[in-house]
Amino acid sequence: MMNKTPVIAVENLDHYFGQGQLRKQVLFGINLEIYAGEIVIMMGPSGSGKTTLLTLVSGLRSAQSGSLKMLGSELCGASQEQLVQARRHNGYIFQAHNLHQSLSALQNVQMGLEVHGTLTRSQMRQKATSILEEVGLGEYIEKYPDNLSGGQKQRVAIARALVAHPAIVLADEPTAALDSKSGRDVVTLMQKLAREQGCTILLVTHDNRILDVADRIVKMEDGRLTANSTVNAVA
């Protein structure tokens, strides 16, 4: 059921924060392979290093030692420019929606396309409109974030992350700020869009209610991966 080459391959990854005396190791020998089309949920208590691992994988932070390959390219010791390119290959969904207040829902989603600089304005507009319709916000495309509910804003954020068809979607507690119903909707939506586009999802969460969408669950504690279990595919 899985492709041979992993989309994300992490080998013996260590990570440290701080300098000199205050240098503290936060990740210890992480090994993780994620294959195309998988939905992986990463769980673990606060401070276990989940978000650190996620920011390393997404290219927001540069890896220090070990090996971290995304789509075949090494991110350990990568230059700033390589990190920028890596960021463009994935869609990042934050705990807070982080939509730009001065831009309408449509303009926010278009920003996810504009970064690639390959489409004309009308193409961008058309793509952004259609993905907003898919997330059920067809009537709200001209609305500003201030006039949308929490769930609606998170759906705009998902549309923004997925509009450019990224190979990998990384989500950091996307349901944390939402009630159970909106949270459920958001996760189902992510699952549906990911299946349609064939992308890989790595999702960090505390939320037990959404574990059923995962193909695999990994647990983290004190900077180490402690469990790596495959669950039966739901779909």
Next chain:
Amino acid sequence: MKKLFTALTHRTPLGWLQLKHDLTRLLTAMSGIAFADILIFMQFGFLNALLSSNTLLHENLQADIVIMNTQALNWGELSTFPRRRLYQALDIPGIESADVLYVNSVQWKNPQTQQKTSVMVIGMNPDRSAFALPEITQKLNEIKLPDTVLFDRAARGEYEEAIAKTELGETVTAEIERRTVSIGGLFSMGASFAADAVIITSDQNFLRLMPKRQPGTVSLGLLKIEPGSDPVQVRAMLDAHLPDDVKTLTIEEFINNEKTYWATNRPIGVVFGFGAAIGFVVGVVIVYQILSTDVNAHIAEYATFKAMGYRNSYLLGVVFEEAIILAALGFFPGLGISIGLYALAQKATALPMLMTTTRAIGVLILTIVMCGISGAIATRRLQAADPADIF
């Protein structure tokens, strides 16, 4: 180039959208920049008006080229040179006439208050007026009379009653160097830095009033060029012919010299330049405050853009876009209000306040530089927009 153009047309105008979204902040920024521009415009306006009002004597001179001592600084400090130089100038073909002008500042007894006051006396050939003003050319016969002078109606000082009496035809007398002089007529020129009041009389009267002055030492030589002669060529021949103790200037050069002298050698230029600099600094501070508040307010969104793969240069572009938009939006109201204030100031001070295109363009460029500097300082805040640290 084409790529850059497409990039620009495809770009979401984020800076403009951000500014438009917060209208209060936009209006604050605009009024701040307009205020700074008004400060700068008023300082330049006053400086230029004062300098222009100071060259009225020069502008009304009936001459194409003037000769003066090489050491001459300004109208009030012309120094003197031998009258022989004027006869030498007449050797040059193309010179139509050469006239003498005597200038000297003395104390006179104010005809109204009887207080000793400084006055500038100008002595000229009464057969060929040195000044083009009709009020002077019509009164040339008056100054041929002994101890009779023409007085400047626009002089600075307490002269209202004396002027009113003269206008009614009464004889007004004053005292210079223990000689009684009578005012034979009035003209309108205006005070300058060099002199609060000017009186004009004939060369003979001038020498009578200044017994120590030799007729052969003159202040200014006025040369007229024959119609049809090439002024540049005549000037070159003059310079070659005359010894180094005198210099020649065209009227335009004479005027510019006077302006440059007061603007650079005396405090006035510094005072107004300082005022303009303060306006500039005020503008930089206001725009910096606005832009850095704006960057702070959007720091999370900027970090998100970086996480999406936008480069730091994209965000720098947004901040400079805002700076340039603010410069343009603030400048035009500032220009409009300044034109209005110029008109008011002209009414109140009788100084010639004129908005020139050069000055408007200069201040526009200054405004853009001002906003650019503020933008450059504000972009330092962008360092904080690190997606790994924020989330």
